[in-house]
Amino acid sequence: MRYVYEMEMQVRDYECDLQGIVNNANYQHYIEHTRHQFLRHEGISFADLHARGIDAVVARLNMAFKTPLRSGDSFVSRLAVRKEGIKYVFTQDLFRLPDGKPVIRSTVDTVCLVNGRLDHCEELDRAFAKYFEP
């Protein structure tokens, strides 16, 4: 597995909860935003896909929480993608900056609904093909 996309982000204080650390649900926001920026980097808009009847949805999510992020922390969000049958499987890991400590490690299985029905999405297949291992 090799990461094919990455972006840096910074914790926003409203993302922290009463424990003073980033609330877990926000890691899901971070990795969703990373996938959508990855799509955008490939010339594909998630909102535009939806408007054309193509909905990429998450079928399964697996997250391991390693080191909590806190107010003021920056981090890098890295992404790899492979195809398994009809699914796109994303490996999405966050690392704290500058020390590179793992924050979360996750796997996200997504599928496409085309006009409400599970289907292959040629547009995504074409965009991602160069990233699939031979």
Add this chain to the structure above:
Amino acid sequence: MRYVYEMEMQVRDYECDLQGIVNNANYQHYIEHTRHQFLRHEGISFADLHARGIDAVVARLNMAFKTPLRSGDSFVSRLAVRKEGIKYVFTQDLFRLPDGKPVIRSTVDTVCLVNGRLDHCEELDRAFAKYFEP
């Protein structure tokens, strides 16, 4: 002014931030949810309005923060509505339970966009008419 709708809610821990109190943006969520439940009580679905090209949007918001809510707090959300020209003006106040202490006092001006254009919305006019003062 008299309140015409009210509902009880309870703080959810993820709504609290690192200060240990409900993050301000969540009060906006609470009062939005109250308006939508009020609509629903009148037989109107916000999502259904949107699907038919009618978007109720907030034009102006004024909130005074009185007493912060904390983990475990319950509160009642009260709403009044009046019409001013093309605007529906909601008075929306939250009170902590059981002591009734004011949490926020707010005024929310909303307007309707019908197919993207500012317009009267007969459906809302009819639903709310009984609540407008003579």
Add this chain to the structure above:
Amino acid sequence: MRYVYEMEMQVRDYECDLQGIVNNANYQHYIEHTRHQFLRHEGISFADLHARGIDAVVARLNMAFKTPLRSGDSFVSRLAVRKEGIKYVFTQDLFRLPDGKPVIRSTVDTVCLVNGRLDHCEELDRAFAKYFEP
């Protein structure tokens, strides 16, 4: 496995995203809120634990998304708990109402940090003991 706690909730419109369905991160909010309400039902406050130096944190999360919730939907959130070594493992499933269709199925591994160190938490052990299978 048998569920030992359940609560009903309703989708709030602000929880839906541009696909018109509840954004995935909100399911994590729903199940966190359910765990905290379960604690409260056992006489334990999450905020109070934190104030006393005991932080229950999620170590691993596994969610399978079955049927998306939409504006207006109600659902029941059910919880089971077992102990595995130092971890509390929660099974947390959501079912749409009134048809009972599965919304998500999830497993949440949590651990306790006592003054920042991984440890057993006697208070939770005592509270949950009656729910652990012999």
Add this chain to the structure above:
Amino acid sequence: MRYVYEMEMQVRDYECDLQGIVNNANYQHYIEHTRHQFLRHEGISFADLHARGIDAVVARLNMAFKTPLRSGDSFVSRLAVRKEGIKYVFTQDLFRLPDGKPVIRSTVDTVCLVNGRLDHCEELDRAFAKYFEP
């Protein structure tokens, strides 16, 4: 009035609601994040203030919504600050990029609670002094 701080941001898709536009409460998040980044730019950490018993809290908020942001939009968040008695009054406006169209215009009155009591905060006074008009 002159703006003394600005930062660029981009809409994240999860911030959009079922109307396909950024949910109003997120504008409150954007301007809170801008204030906290402004503090940080002045060498002050909001979380650190809290840890030392100083809580900057919003007393009043006034927002006018001009043009909704959508998926893919970037915007600049600008801030001005003045002192009025015990309050810091922030003017916070968002402008869409690249066309500069006003998104929201807002005024945020904040006060400081020092160990729970309304008080002047010398640290903020010193940091902001250079921005107050003579």
